Amino acid sequence: MSEPITVSESVRLEREGDISLVVVANPPVNALSWHVRQGLFDGITRATNDGAKAIVVICDGRTFIAGADISEFGGGAPHAVGLQEVQTAMEDASVPVIAAIHGTALGGGLEVALCAHYRVAVTSAKFGLPEVNLGLLPGAGGTQRLPRLVGVPKALEMMTTGRHISSVEALDGGLIDDVVDGDPAALRDAAIAFANRAVTEDLPLLRVRDRDEKVAQARGDDQLFVDFRRGIARKTRGFLAPEYNIQCIEAAANLPFDAGLKVEGKLFMELMTGPQSAAQRYAFFAERAANKIPGIAKDTSLIDVRKVGVLGAGTMGGGIAMNFVNVGIPVTIVERDAAALDMGLSVVRKNYERSRSTTAEQVEQRMALITGSIDKSDFADCDMVIEAVFEDMALKQSIFRELDEICKPGALLASNTSALDVNEIAAVTSRPESVIGMHFFSPANVMKLLENVRGAKSSDSVVATTMAIGKKIGKVSVMVGVCPGFVGNRMLFMRGAEAERMILEGATPAQVDNVLYEFGFPMGPFSMSDLAGLDIGWKEQASSSSTIREVLCENGRRGQKNGRGYYTYDSDTRAATPDPEVEQLIKDFAVGQGIEQRDVTDQEVLERLLYPMVNEGAKILEEKIAIRGSDIDVVWVNGYGWPVYRGGPMHWADSIGLAEIVGKIEGYSASLGGGHWELSPLLQSLAGSGGQLQTYSG
Numbered sequence: 001m002s003e004p005i006t007v008s009e010s011v012r013l014e015r016e017g018d019i020s021l022v023v024v025a026n027p028p029v030n031a032l033s034w035h036v037r038q039g040l041f042d043g044i045t046r047a048t049n050d051g052a053k054a055i056v057v058i059c060d061g062r063t064f065i066a067g068a069d070i071s072e073f074g075g076g077a078p079h080a081v082g083l084q085e086v087q088t089a090m091e092d093a094s095v096p097v098i099a100a101i102h103g104t105a106l107g108g109g110l111e112v113a114l115c116a117h118y119r120v121a122v123t124s125a126k127f128g129l130p131e132v133n134l135g136l137l138p139g140a141g142g143t144q145r146l147p148r149l150v151g152v153p154k155a156l157e158m159m160t161t162g163r164h165i166s167s168v169e170a171l172d173g174g175l176i177d178d179v180v181d182g183d184p185a186a187l188r189d190a191a192i193a194f195a196n197r198a199v200t201e202d203l204p205l206l207r208v209r210d211r212d213e214k215v216a217q218a219r220g221d222d223q224l225f226v227d228f229r230r231g232i233a234r235k236t237r238g239f240l241a242p243e244y245n246i247q248c249i250e251a252a253a254n255l256p257f258d259a260g261l262k263v264e265g266k267l268f269m270e271l272m273t274g275p276q277s278a279a280q281r282y283a284f285f286a287e288r289a290a291n292k293i294p295g296i297a298k299d300t301s302l303i304d305v306r307k308v309g310v311l312g313a314g315t316m317g318g319g320i321a322m323n324f325v326n327v328g329i330p331v332t333i334v335e336r337d338a339a340a341l342d343m344g345l346s347v348v349r350k351n352y353e354r355s356r357s358t359t360a361e362q363v364e365q366r367m368a369l370i371t372g373s374i375d376k377s378d379f380a381d382c383d384m385v386i387e388a389v390f391e392d393m394a395l396k397q398s399i400f401r402e403l404d405e406i407c408k409p410g411a412l413l414a415s416n417t418s419a420l421d422v423n424e425i426a427a428v429t430s431r432p433e434s435v436i437g438m439h440f441f442s443p444a445n446v447m448k449l450l451e452n453v454r455g456a457k458s459s460d461s462v463v464a465t466t467m468a469i470g471k472k473i474g475k476v477s478v479m480v481g482v483c484p485g486f487v488g489n490r491m492l493f494m495r496g497a498e499a500e501r502m503i504l505e506g507a508t509p510a511q512v513d514n515v516l517y518e519f520g521f522p523m524g525p526f527s528m529s530d531l532a533g534l535d536i537g538w539k540e541q542a543s544s545s546s547t548i549r550e551v552l553c554e555n556g557r558r559g560q561k562n563g564r565g566y567y568t569y570d571s572d573t574r575a576a577t578p579d580p581e582v583e584q585l586i587k588d589f590a591v592g593q594g595i596e597q598r599d600v601t602d603q604e605v606l607e608r609l610l611y612p613m614v615n616e617g618a619k620i621l622e623e624k625i626a627i628r629g630s631d632i633d634v635v636w637v638n639g640y641g642w643p644v645y646r647g648g649p650m651h652w653a654d655s656i657g658l659a660e661i662v663g664k665i666e667g668y669s670a671s672l673g674g675g676h677w678e679l680s681p682l683l684q685s686l687a688g689s690g691g692q693l694q695t696y697s698g
C-alpha cells in the first residue's frame with residue numbers, strides 16, 4: 001500500500017495495486033457531513049484521474065456511513081458539494097465502484113451505497129431507510145433506487161417501517177452482491193478482491209438507476225398499492241410520511257427514473273418543511289436530551305445491576321420482570337402467596353408464548369431466568385428491587401421497612417407507584433438515598449416510557465443507575481421530581497377533569513373521545529376508562545351516585561369487561577357503540593346537579609381537554625418537577641399516546657402560540673372556574689416575552 005493521501009478532513013485515498021480506496025473517517029458514525037461529501041466527490045474524481053481500475057468506498061470505525069448529519073438539518077454547514085453530485089460521481093465513474101459495508105448503512109448512507117456499481121458487506125451489517133421515523137422520506141434517490149434493487153413490495157415494507165434488514169436478507173433481496181464472513185478487517189481484503197475480480201472479469205458498470213426488471217413487475221399494478229395502504233392504515237393513521245414514501249415508490253414503478261426523482265424531491269421538500277417532520281425530529285432530539293441530568297457527572301459511579309428483585313407479580317410486576325429477563329438479567333419475583341405467584345408467572349409465560357418474536361426455546365430460557373418466591377428475604381442478593389404492590393401508602397411503607405432490613409447495603413430500592421409521594425416511602429427506611437421511583441407503564445414489557453421519580457434524598461449514583469438501567473432495558477427514560485401524579489398522570493388528571501365536566505354540559509362521551517382520536521391519540525378518556533374497567537376502586541356499598549362513573553357502575557355498567565360501560569360493546573367484535581341509556585343517565589345526572597346541557601363544539605372540546613394540560617405542564621416546569629419542557633413531551637409521546645407528529649403538549653402549544661393559549665385559558669377560567677384553569681405565571685410570562693415551553697429549562 002502506498003502512502004494515503006488526505007482528500008478532506010474526514011476522507012483519505014489509499015492505493016492497493018490497481019485499486020483505489022476512498023476511506024471515510026468521520027467518527028462516531030461517519031455521518032454525511034459536508035466534508036465527507038466533499039471528500040467522497042474529490043476522492044472518486046482523483047482516483048479515476050490517478051488511473052485506478054476500480055474504486056472501493058469503505059469506512060473506518062464502527063460503521064459505514066450511518067446516515068445524514070442531522071445536525072446540518074437546520075442549515076449553517078459550509079458550502080460543499082451536494083449529495084447528489086457525490087452520487088453522480090460514483091454512478092458515472094468510468095471504473096467499477098464497490099461499496100464495502102460494515103455496521104449500518106442507513107438513510108443517506110444507504111443512498112450513497114446504492115450509487116456504487118456493486119455492494120459487499122460483512123455478515124453483521126444492517127441496512128435500512130429509516131427516514132419515515134423522522135417524518136421524512138429518503139430524499140437522495142433512495143425511493144427510486146431501492147425498489148429497482150429489491151422490488152416494490154419489499155421497498156414498501158422497508159420504507160414505511162424504517163426497518164433495518166440483515167446482510168443475509170439484503171443479499172437475498174438483491175440489495176447487495178456479496179456477504180463477507182468475518183470481522184470488518186476482513187471486509188477490506190474482500191472488497192479489494194471483489195474489485196480486482198470486477199477488473200479481470202470486466203464486470204459491467206451496473207447503475208441502479210438503469211435497472212428496470214424488478215420495478216417493471218409492479219408497473220400498472222394499482223391493486224398492489226391499494227392493498228398495501230389498507231394493510232398499514234391503522235398503524236400509520238395521521239402520519240403523512242408513510243403515504244409520501246408510498247407515492248414515491250409508485251413513481252418508481254410507473255415513471256422513468258428522472259421523473260421519479262422529481263416526485264421524490266417535491267414530496268421530500270413538503271415533508272421537510274412541514275410541521276409533522278419538525279415535530280418528529282424535535283421528539284428524536286428530546287428523547288436524547290432527557291438522558292442528561294444537570295448536576296449528575298458523566299462519571300458518576302453506577303450500581304452494578306446483576307440481579308433484580310420484583311415485588312408483586314400482578315399487572316405491572318410480571319411485565320417489569322420481563323424487561324430485565326429480556327436482556328439476560330435474572331429476576332427474583334416475590335408474591336404474597338403461592339397462588340398469586342403461580343398466576344403471575346403463568347401470565348408472564350403466556351405473554352412470551354404469544355409473542356411472535358420469541359421462539360419456544362427462548363421462552364424456556366427466559367422463564368429459567370425468573371425465580372419465583374413467597375419470601376422477601378430472597379431479595380437479599382439483589383442489586384435492585386422494584387416494588388409493584390397495590391397503590392397504598394401504608395402497604396408500601398411497611399414493605400420498604402422490610403426491604404430496608406433484607407436488602408444488601410447499596411442496593412437500589414425502587415417503587416413503581418403511579419402517584420404516591422416517593423419521599424414518604426423513602427422516609428421509613430434507614431437509606432432514603434437508595435430509594436427512587438421507577439414508574440413503568442402498562443403493559444410494562446411493551447410501553448416505552450420509564451418515568452423515573454427522583455426523591456429529595458435519592459443519591460446521584462441511584463439517579464444515574466436508574467437512567468442507565470432504563471437504557472439497558474430499551475426504555476425511553478425521563479427523570480422527574482415528586483408531586484402527586486408526577487408529570488404524566490398529573491397532566492392526565494387535568495384532561496380527565498374537563499372531560500367529565502364536558503359530558504355533563506352536553507358533549508357526549510363519543511364526541512370527546514372522537515376529538516382526541518382525530519387529534520391522533522389511540523383513544524379518548526371514556527374508551528380508556530371502559531378498557532381499564534369502570535369499577536376500579538369502586539365499592540358497591542359505598543357507592544352514592546356522586547359521579548357519572550358511580551352511576552354507571554350502579555347500573556351494572558363496568559366497562560369492556562361486561563360489554564357495557566360508557567359504550568356498549570358487541571360481544572363478538574368488541575366494537576363500541578354509543579348507548580342512548582348512557583346519554584340519558586348523564587342527562588339525568590346533569591339535571592340533578594343543576595347543569596343545563598347545550599351543544600359543545602369540537603373546537604371547545606379540544607381546547608378544554610388540552611389547554612389545561614399545557615397550563616399544568618407550565619406549572620410542572622415552574623415547580624422544577626420536570627427538568628425541561630421537552631421532557632414533558634417525551635413523557636406524553638411515549639407513555640400516553642400523544643401523536644409524535646404533534647411533538648408533545650409543550651411543542652404543540654408553542655406551535656399554536658402561547659399568547660393565543662393564554663387568552664383562551666383566561667376566558668375559560670372566567671366562565672368555568674376551577675383550580676386547573678388558574679393561569680400558570682410561567683406560561684403567562686413566556687407568552688408575554690415570546691418564549692417557548694419546549695425549550696424552557698428552569
Ligand SMILES: NC(=O)c1ccc[n+]([C@@H]2O[C@H](COP(=O)([O-])OP(=O)(O)OC[C@H]3O[C@@H](n4cnc5c(N)ncnc54)[C@H](O)[C@@H]3O)[C@@H](O)[C@H]2O)c1
Nearest residue numbers: 312313314315316335336340388389390391416417418442
Ligand atoms: N396497572 C397499571 O396500569 C399501572 C401503571 C403504572 C403503575 N402502576 C402501579 O403499580 C403498582 C402495582 O399495580 P398493578 O396494576 O400491578 O396491581 P395488581 O393488583 O395487578 O398487582 C399487585 C400485586 O401485588 C401483590 N401484592 C400485594 N401485597 C403484597 C405483599 N405484601 N407482598 C407481595 N406481593 C403483594 C398482589 O398479590 C398483586 O399480585 C401500583 O403501585 C400501581 O399504582 C400500575
